[in-house]
Ligand SMILES: O=C(O)CCC(=O)C(=O)O
């Protein structure tokens with residue numbers, strides 16, 4: 001880093017050396033930022049792999065852009081509020097494995113002010129909004145890293161509360177120390193830095209010390225535990241770098257010259273040779289300084305491999321520290337409180353440290369030594385006691401061996417167990433919970449066939465500290481009559497559709513045939529759908545405003561303009577992955593409406609629209625634009641499902657984006673959600689906005705479109721129909737609808753998306769080619785594809801994953817898009833083919849295409 005010259009005499013002749021070590025994470029972050037995933041770049045497969053590799057080989061890793069700018073600032077403000085309202089206290093220098101030994105505070109040794117929180121505390125003057133979010137993110141990262149090959153974090157079982165710290169900027173510091181010198185259970189330290197305005201000269205850098213196993217080429221040597229002797233040379237060096245008052249020659253310090261910038265704000269300051277090189281009793285020590293930049297996370301191993309200190313802070317410095325505990329170590333530490341001898345040893349050690357500070361730094365502040373019985377807050381995991389979680393009334397919970405809690409849930413009367421799943425919301429627990437089917441904070445467990453008919457039980461490992469919300473859901477397994485939701489919960493939940501299946505493509509096609517297990521989306525009542533900023537109403541007499549998506553290449557093209565449209569250009573847009581998954585549907589539709597092939601087809605259809613006076617069927621006159629007497633474009637969402645398209649309709653305002661994004665079609669838009677997989681299909685229209693109405697119809701697309709008068713502009717949209725997959729069976733299901741709609745309404749553009757390219761897209765294109773359909777938008781990658789990828793069964797771990805690998809079956813909602821309209825000249829019915837013959841052609845084509853796709857990937861045909 002281009003650090004401002006410090007008062008040190010250490011020369012860094014090769015300080016500009018950059019061997020690219022630091023570049024990989026920067027590259028990954030840039031890559032995913034360009035793909036519109038800036039906020040979650042670190043959660044992508046290749047990012048996680050790199051972070052894990054760094055952590056395991058170097059014992060520490062710096063991750064930038066972990067928190068968004070907005071999160072960073074609001075968390076900083078929350079801590080500032082806590083500080084200003086007196087909720088922080090001088091940092092304690094803890095001793096003792098169980099945290100119950102002698103403790104002391106001394107400003108010159110540790111000058112920060114700290115408070116332990118998890119965001120549930122009600123404190124005067126503080127509103128914890130961002131702290132829980134930031135903690136959850138860190139948990140997610142640590143969980144994901146623990147799942148990486150050869151990760152030491154696999155044994156993480158719990159974490160501390162968040163230690164929120166403020167260094168007031170009066171040269172407060174925290175001298176070199178090891179977080180876990182004595183087996184106190186801490187495995188990993190995670191630091192979240194919250195100083196967006198940090199500049200060179202503000203100080204407060206984290207200085208990391210690492211000992212190398214041998215002298216010679218630093219790169220070749222691994223890092224090992226540091227010992228006191230080896231660190232002594234570093235102490236001397238340290239003194240001069242920070243205070244500068246020693247000045248003069250440095251030769252006596254035997255500095256190996258390899259200072260270099262590792263990444264922005266991360267600098268290897270020096271590697272100090274071990275005394276006496278070969279046969280030396282001390283090891284070479286590398287010092288690395290890390291600036292506490294806003295949004296940055298630093299992870300390091302808490303043990304003696306990573307001694308560290310906080311250099312004097314000359315400006316207020318905000319940070320959050322989380323410790324992740326090793327399962328067996330923390331249990332042992334809790335079970336074995338300090339003996340009298342150990343306690344004495346602690347006291348002596350503290351006395352030595354105080355003396356050392358006086359000598360080394362001329363420390364003058366008085367230590368305050370005191371005994372505490374427990375270190376409130378830091379040790380959340382009590383290890384030996386097991387509070388039984390508070391589960392709702394009819395459910396019961398019991399501990400079993402191995403930190404497993406079994407929750408038994410009675411089934412609602414008359415329910416078939418095999419149709420049910422149970423959902424446990426773990427968001428109120430501060431501990432990491434492992435459970436089958438856990439995603440975010442909700443574990444969903446499907447009952448095995450032949451399960452006990454009266455009750456079902458779920459086993460969670462770990463110790464939930466507070467109430468767990470338990471719900472029983474019955475999933476429709478196939479196309480069934482409207483399922484009735486069953487819930488066991490206290491307090492009773494709002495009525496809602498059933499647990500979404502673990503697939504985002506319409507259930508008719510996806511459940512069995514499309515891409516194996518996993519599926520694209522998995523939404524539940526706790527899913528965090530971001531709210532988009534509202535667009536101020538248009539001033540009367542001004543031209544309609546909208547986002548021009550015609551040449552958009554990715555999400556950025558929508559998001560930036562969308563925020564600007566809402567007058568929020570200064571705000572950093574924040575969207576969850578679920579939000580991008582959800583927005584993919586309306587924004588893809590908005591994009592399609594603007595594609596020349598589609599907009600021209602609709603304009604031509606519009607010309608045929610009769611005025612209200614001549615209309616025989618007035619049903620459509622009140623839909624779309626609320627201005628009386630207009631006729632909307634009717635957009636049929638074909639094969640809509642209660643788990644995706646209708647789910648968004650019921651739970652979000654995302655469908656309104658169809659007209660926010662597009663210049664609004666005259667007459668507005670009526671969205672008709674049609675198919676066998678919708679629920680509560682009253683057919684009644686409801687108004688979403690002044691220009692959009694919507695209705696839900698449980699019937700075939702053929703039947704619905706037959707009621708749309710010929711002079712009403714019509715458009716068909718099929719999201720992730722999967723009709724090209726399933727070896728032809730699905731095409732057979734879709735064909736009658738398709739064929740009839742294409743021939744009866746040759747004026748209607750029909751847009752389709754496909755969730756993958758190996759079977760769906762190829763199969764679909766084969767189907768439409770066989771039918772002789774006319775393409776008006778050529779197939780292409782959709783700039784507004786969903787965020788979440790899923791990997792198919794038998795392809796490593798099934799379930800949600802960020803990026804598909806070569807040769808894997810993967811699926812991502814709306815990955816590809818294309819549009820057709822009627823039949824090409826001399827094709828379809830005009831070639832003398834009956835509807836029945838066309839259907840057979842379509843199915844055969846899908847069958848052949850699917851086979852070819854599997855063959856191309858070297859997969860077994862299913
Ligand atoms: O805030 C930091 O950068 C480090 C704090 C630290 O080392 C500690 O609290 O143990």
Ligand SMILES: [Fe+2]
Pocket residue numbers: 177178179308
């Ligand atoms: Fe520390």
